[in-house]
Amino acid sequence: MVEVYLKRRIDNYLTLWKKDSNRKPLIVKGPRQVGKTESILHFATENYKNIIYINFVEEPKYKLITEDGYKTEDIIRNISRMDPTKRFEPGETLIFFDELQEYPEISTSLKFFKIDNRFDVICSGSLLGIHYKRIESNSVGYKTDYNMFSMDFEEFLWAKGYGKADIEDMLWHMKMQKAFNEMEMSVYSRLFLDYCILGGMPAVAREYIMRGTFEGTLDIQRQLLEDYREDIRKYAEGMDQARILNVFEQIPIQLAKDNKKFQISKVAKGARFKDYRGCIEWLKDAGIINICCCLNYPELPLRGNYDDTKYKLYFFDTGLFVAMLDEEAQEDLRANRNLGVYKGALYENIVGEALTKCGYDLYYYKREDSTLEEDFFVRTQKNLLPVEVKAKRGTAKSLRTLIQSEKYPDIQCGIKFTAGNIGYSDSIYTFPYFCTFLLREYLKQDGPALSMKE
DSSP: OOOOOOOOOOHHHHHHHHHHHTOOEEEEOOOTSSSSHHHHEEEHHHSSSSSEEEEEETTTGGGGGGGGGSSSHHHHHHHHOTTTOOOOOOTEEEEEEHHHHHHGGGGGGGGHHHOOOSSEEEEEEESSHHHHHHHHHHHTSSSSSEEESSSOHHHHHHHHHOOHHHHHHHHHHHHHHHHOOOHHHHHHHHHHHHHHOSSHHHHHHHHHHHHHHSTTHHHHOOOOOOHHHHHHHHOOOOOOHHHHHHHHHHHHHTTSSSSSSSSSSSSSSTTTTTHHHHHHHHHHHHHHHEEEEEEEESOOOTTTOOOEEEEEEEEHHHHHHTTTHHHHHHHEEEEEEEEOGGGGHHHHHHHHHHHTTTTTTTEEOOOOSSSSSSOOOOEOSOOEEEEEEEESSSOOOHHHHHHHOOOOOOOOEEEEEEESEEETTEEEEEEGGGGGGGHHHHHHHHHHOOOOOO
């Protein structure tokens, strides 16, 4: 079977980057195996006569290219000495430094490449957040950053053959408040459940696309999880690796509970927040988890208005979260399409993941003196929008309270994601889960009417 290239969001970004006459060296960040190298090399082969690909993991000898300094001519001279077949033609050459986490010092050269301006440079690597202060201080002002994630639902639809017109039609339904017909609901809901189970790791999605079934996908997911565990063992410098692994393994267990707030006390006997705070930050910087912070009060601004000791933790890729569930749950999901006890956790993780991929920070709210609790919040220019995730088509009591009460003047209406169709009632806009990836676009173009409270 010929391996197909999966179209990604970064493709368009890279095209625009190359068109910019004042472009700076680019650093592509993201978790391991989300498709960074594949996408960059695909772009390179279509746009450059010469590609200088240097992988600091596969060929550590290239760490010596800065022995004479970080200036462009010194680096090019040393690369040519190591491999005389590499050709450097101004305007026709891309230099691609891969696995940057193995040699963050190369980022010092980006300033000189930008000043020299003869060659385009892209750097990439996983776990870059761990080293980013070092990289930033070496190259500040002379590089552009791009965050790459695993595939979102739109990219998954592209892989299944759906195109721009289909996405625009989904957005039109949202803007016009027009319900999807029965066929559309059936097709998109089934595809979305497949996406929930598989996640967006390209190797998993490709296996599913090529075979047309889930066969082999769980094995790939479990290998990816093992690779992440190995990364923790390898890159967690000077930290308690066992503690980081404990947090990693605890996330699906704690998400499955009614109280989804992550509790350090459940990680290990006698565990305290101050001992584990660095572990959680490490996993976040590595791109493995998304942190959802508890707001002090549901009002604008959001930044700084939260309690950093209260949070929920979500996996960056829901498919990997699913792959960590027990064997019975795997059978239920893949064979019977039954979400069982994990239904709420699965949809909350997938919505949190989608919001992160849309560029939103994650916040929730739980009022201590009542049952009022809201899953997520996003903001428009003037308003705060609570976002409810409903596993069942139940009433959204907390959401209604936030909208109707005079205590929350920044909140005029709310968004609810469910397994059901598009609808509107009592200042609540309801959308199917499969529309979550379009939320930012929806709010940017028109968004809800934001009618004032009566």
